[in-house]
Amino acid sequence: MKTIQKRKVIIKVPAKINLTLDVLGKDEKFHFLKSLVSSINVYDIISLEKREDDHITLSVIGDCGCKIEDNTAYKAAKLFKEKFSVGGVDITINKNIPLGAGLGGSSADIAGVLNGMKLLFRKRGDLLPLANELGSDSGFMLGGGIAVIQGRGDIICRQKLKLSANILLVTEESSISAKESYNAYDKIGKTYDST
Numbered sequence: 001m002k003t004i005q006k007r008k009v010i011i012k013v014p015a016k017i018n019l020t021l022d023v024l025g026k027d028e029k030f031h032f033l034k035s036l037v038s039s040i041n042v043y044d045i046i047s048l049e050k051r052e053d054d055h056i057t058l059s060v061i062g063d064c065g066c067k068i069e070d071n072t073a074y075k076a077a078k079l080f081k082e083k084f085s086v087g088g089v090d091i092t093i094n095k096n097i098p099l100g101a102g103l104g105g106s107s108a109d110i111a112g113v114l115n116g117m118k119l120l121f122r123k124r125g126d127l128l129p130l131a132n133e134l135g136s137d138s139g140f141m142l143g144g145g146i147a148v149i150q151g152r153g154d155i156i157c158r159q160k161l162k163l164s165a166n167i168l169l170v171t172e173e174s175s176i177s178a179k180e181s182y183n184a185y186d187k188i189g190k191t192y193d194s195t
Contacts, residue, residue, distance in 0.1 A: 008049040009120045013112035014039040014144055015103040016137065017167065023185060030136070030152040031182045037137070038163055039144035044097050044105065046073070046112040048120050051088035056081065062095030072134055073109040079130050080114055086121040100175020104137045111141035 019036040026032060051057075058074045068074055077089055091113060097105035114127045131138035136153035146159045 007120075008047065009116045011046045011048070011112045011116045011119075012043045013046060013108045013115075013141065015042040015044075015097040015105060015108060016040065016141065016144070017103065017169075023182070023190075024150075026182075026186075031185075032151055033153065034148065034150045035153075036146070036148055036159075037140060038146045040103075040167065040169075042097055042103065042169070044108050044112060045094040046109065046116055047092040047094075048113065048116040049090045050120060051090055053088050054081075055088040056091070057089075058091045058093070060093045060095055062093075063099055071109075072106045073113045076110040076113040076130070076134055077117060079134065080117045083130060084117075084121065084123045084125065086117065086123070089117060089120065098171045098175075100177065101169075101171040102176070102178070103169075103171075104141055107135045107137035107141045110134045110138040114138075115142060 016037050016039050019038055020034075022034045024032045024034055056074060056077045058068050058071060058077070060068075060071070073091060073093055077091060080086070081089075093109055093112075095105070097103050097108055099105055110131060114130055117123075118125075118127060127142055128139050131142050132154040137149070139154055140147055140149050140156050143158070146161045146163055148157045148159065149155065150157070
């Protein structure tokens, strides 16, 4: 869902779940995956409004878990501004996607800011390279739906499936780091299937 006014855009960006997750290998920085992912009806709501100057502001309603300048939504706005030479923007994120729950909350905010700024400033151009630069699942989150993602999440094969399921999400009070989870997987000592 999106609402567009002359100086303001509101984007409702969904979380995602991994229906499958295969770890296929790794390099020095990333684990390589193959995963069937789907958008779900848990959303962050992102409001973007043009400024008269070149500044970017970000306010978060709910827990963002980091300093504003370290927030991926702020980094997305900064990268978009540099790439497309646009003015400043005020961003407000109403956080509903739990942090550190594997639901793509950070990636959703990257995608929401990029899509929102594209609409707000009426720019054309491919957002996928920017999304992939900022976060592993962010490219998928630009369009959502259902897809098989591979590599570090940057290879996206959208699926024309209709999936209807009731899912109960249970999240921990504390967040779980993806990096720590993959490091724990490595300690198991499994070898990767090269096929």
